[in-house]
Every structure is written in structure tokens, then in C-alpha cells.
Amino acid sequence: MRRTSAVTFLVERRRTWLGKIAAKPSGDVEQETREVDSIERLILDVRAGRVSAFELTDSRAVAVIVTD
Template identity: 40%
Template sequence: MSRPSAIALIVRSRKALLADADERPSDEAERLRAAADDLTRLMFDVRAGRVSAFELNEPTRMQVVVSAD
């Protein structure tokens, strides 16, 4: 997957987690917000080229390999 596509995927996943957190009890919402924070860090790492492969678990499990630019 291209770097811009990988970043877009992370952004969509993060938005979905945050939207889901708004509808959950506080303890589960806290877990979802923490996962969204992890995705934010991952997004910056992918953008900077520090990460070239990662796995997403939400909303579905997938492995992503970022292609060279």
C-alpha cells in the first residue's frame, strides 16, 4: 500500500474508534480513546517513514505493508 493510502487508512480507523467511544460506557470509551492515541502515534511514524509495516485490529484485523516511495 502506498504511504498516503496507509495514512488515510489510519486516519479513518482513528475516526471510527473515536466515534465509537462516544457511544460506549466510560471504561470502554477510555480504552478506545487510548487506542486512538496509539493510532495517532502510528500515523506520525508512518508519515515519517519510521514504520513500514503494521497491523490494525479495529474495525477489522489487517496487516499493512507500506511500499517504498
């Protein structure tokens, strides 16, 4: 996947997690917040070229190889 597409993919995953946090009726969103933090760091690393492959293992597991 091209770097731009990988960043777009990660931004969409981040939006999904933020939606889950907003929709959750209780205040216990620790895991969701950790996922958002992890994805935000990954977005920065992919954009900067520090990461060339990553794997997400939540409900829809996916492995991505980043190309330029």
C-alpha cells in the first residue's frame, strides 16, 4: 500500500475508534483510548517513513506493507 493510502487507512481506523468512544454510554474507555493513542503514533511514524510495515489485530486484523 502506498504511504498516502496507509495514512488515510490509519486515519479512518482512528475515526472508527473515536466513534466507539463517543458512543460508549459508560466512562470506561481506557482500551479505546489506548488504541487511539497507538494509531496516532503509528500515523506519525508512517508519515515520517520510520515504519514500512505494520499489523493491526483488533476486530478486523490486517497487515500492511508501506511502499513509496
